[in-house]
Amino acid sequence: PRVGIIVVAAGSGTRLAAGGPKAFVGIDGRSVLRHALDGVFAAPTAQVVVVAPDGREGDALSEALAASGDRRDLVSVVRGGTTRQASVAAGLDALWADVEIVLVHDAARSLTPPEVFERVIAAIDEGAPGAIPVLSVIDTIKRVAGDEIVAAVDRAELAAAQTPQGFRRDVLDAAYATATEDFTDDAAVVAEAGHAVAAVPGHPLAFKITTPADLDRARHLLGAQAA
Numbered sequence: 001p002r003v004g005i006i007v008v009a010a011g012s013g014t015r016l017a018a019g020g021p022k023a024f025v026g027i028d029g030r031s032v033l034r035h036a037l038d039g040v041f042a043a044p045t046a047q048v049v050v051v052a053p054d055g056r057e058g059d060a061l062s063e064a065l066a067a068s069g070d071r072r073d074l075v076s077v078v079r080g081g082t083t084r085q086a087s088v089a090a091g092l093d094a095l096w097a098d099v100e101i102v103l104v105h106d107a108a109r110s111l112t113p114p115e116v117f118e119r120v121i122a123a124i125d126e127g128a129p130g131a132i133p134v135l136s137v138i139d140t141i142k143r144v145a146g147d148e149i150v151a152a153v154d155r156a157e158l159a160a161a162q163t164p165q166g167f168r169r170d171v172l173d174a175a176y177a178t179a180t181e182d183f184t185d186d187a188a189v190v191a192e193a194g195h196a197v198a199a200v201p202g203h204p205l206a207f208k209i210t211t212p213a214d215l216d217r218a219r220h221l222l223g224a225q226a227a
């Protein structure tokens with residue numbers, strides 16, 4: 001089946017506070033988006049849709065063409081929306097008719113290794129309507145109400161969701177067409193539409209670059225001097 005990968009990169013990067021959209025912040029010589037796209041092009045993909053911040057479509061296209069090597073014809077760029085869900089919807093609208101499996105990936109998970117893409121695609125190939133990478137939870141988690149601890153939560157029942165999150169294209173299209181609430185990931189949109197979503201092993205390197213400390217971590221992992 002033909003795979004399309006939507007890379008959502010339209011976030012403002014407010015929590016990173018790097019003075020502009022997170023996707024274009026440099027880690028080493030390469031940006032957050034460029035590193036993410038290097039991983040995406042290592043996966044068996046037939047189309048890559050980059051969802052860019054308003055006004056930065058040209059910059060996103062340059063990054064995508066640089067990452068694509070000789071596969072420039074696989075690249076599409078569209079403008080994102082005000083929420084992640086709106087940005088994914090814009091990406092879905094740009095998918096070619098023959099794409100059967102869709103992966104949605106956060107550009108901010110720049111260092112995600114190719115094996116995670118492969119695990120997600122394999123789970124869908126084997127029949128799951130959707131599959132997402134997860135990591136077990138390390139911290140002890142509490143349920144709170146204001147500043148009061150209400151309950152302990154059994155960590156064994158929890159997992160941290162990562163991306164790329166993969167789905168059968170028909171399932172994801174239909175779930176987005178009927179989604180009412182705003183969710184923070186695609187698995188929640190698909191689960192609300194009544195579909196089972198499988199878990200596959202995630203990877204520590206698929207962490208999301210959100211805060212300045214995350215960016216420092218990415219820089220150290222790449223062996224670069226913190227700028």
Ligand code: C5P
Nearest residue numbers: 008009010011082083084087106107108
């Ligand atoms: O804000 P957060 O880091 O959780 O966003 C996750 C991903 O979704 C990022 O790669 C970000 O660029 C993307 N996003 C988007 N459009 C938005 C908000 C976030 O494409 N409106």
